[in-house]
Structures are given as structure tokens and as C-alpha cells.
Amino acid sequence: MNWFTHDNLDQLDHSEIDQDHQQFYDLLKSLEQVDNADFPAHFQELYRLTEAHFEMEDDLMTSHEYPGAADHQAEHQRVLGEFKQFQLRVNKGLISFGRVFARERLCQWFVLHISTMDSALVSHIKTRSPR
Structure with a gap:
């Protein structure tokens, strides 16, 4: 099963953010294939x-x-809090919890976060920075 419904990652035309997003996307997709060990x-x-x-x-x-x-920033803290809780489970050997979190929560959250919060941030940056 493919975790993402599309293989295109939205670009926001901000090199540093887009580069980080691509790394996140690649790592998240790698979790789909990596073995439990x-x-x-x-x-x-x-x-x-x-x-x-x-x-x-x-x-x-x-x-x-x-x-x-x-x-x-509150959204960032919420996501990191969830992530930490699942990291604890993964550390205890409950790999399936981590897989479900990555597939069911992180994938959908990531796509939505880029298209809403990060898009708004980049738009604001562009209005304040001359090209």
C-alpha cells in the first residue's frame, strides 16, 4: 500500500523550506519500505x-x-508531542504503532500542513522580502 495518494510534493518556492520538505517526504516514504529492525x-x-x-x-x-x-508554532508543538509519544512506543518494540502513526497521521498532516500553514508563511515572507 502506498502511504501517499500522490507522488508530487507541493513546492512553495522557498528553497530552504522546500528542501526540508523533500527530505521529510523521502524519509517518511522510506518508512514504508524499511524492515522492523x-x-x-x-x-x-x-x-x-x-x-x-x-x-x-x-x-x-x-x-x-x-x-x-x-x-x-502551536501546531509544531502538537505534532512533536504526538511524535514523541509514538517514539516511546517504537522504542519499546511496538513498531506497528509507529507505522500506523506515520501512515495514518503524518502523511495526511504533512500534505495539509504544507498547503495551509507553510503556504501562508511563505506567502508572508514573499510579501516582506524583495525578490
Whole structure:
């Protein structure tokens, strides 16, 4: 079963954000194929990438005085909180919990987050930065 319903990743025309999104997408898709023995390491790598990406976006929101920063950052914290809970389960050997979280929550959340919150952030950045 393919975790994503499409293989095209929406680009926002912001190189740093788009590059991170591509890495996230590639790692998330790799979880679909990785065996159970390697799953915990890949899941942890995806968490670390997500955390670093959120920090980068938080910095962008601050430096560009993004008015939607509080809501966007709250969403980041919510996702990281969920991620941590599933990381604990994966660390206990409950790999199926991590697989379901990745497939059923992260995939759908990721696509929606790009098209709403990240798109709005990039739009704001573009209005404040000369091309």
C-alpha cells in the first residue's frame, strides 16, 4: 500500500523550506519500505529532521514578524508531542504503532500542513522580502 495518494510534493518556492520538505517526504516514504529492525532508527531520524525543520521555520516566523506565528508554532508543538509519544512506543518494540502513526497521521498532516500553514508563511515572507 502506498502511504501517499500522490507522488508530487507541493513546492512553495522557498528553497530552504522546500528542501526540508523533500527530505521529510523521502524519509517518511522510506518508512514504508524499511524492515522492523531498521524502523526505529529511521523513525528517530525523521523526528530529528522534523524538530530541526520546525526550529528553522520558527526562526523565519520571528525574523519576518509573521502574524500567524503563535498558531503555527502551536501546531509544531502538537505534532512533536504526538511524535514523541509514538517514539516511546517504537522504542519499546511496538513498531506497528509507529507505522500506523506515520501512515495514518503524518502523511495526511504533512500534505495539509504544507498547503495551509507553510503556504501562508511563505506567502508572508514573499510579501516582506524583495525578490
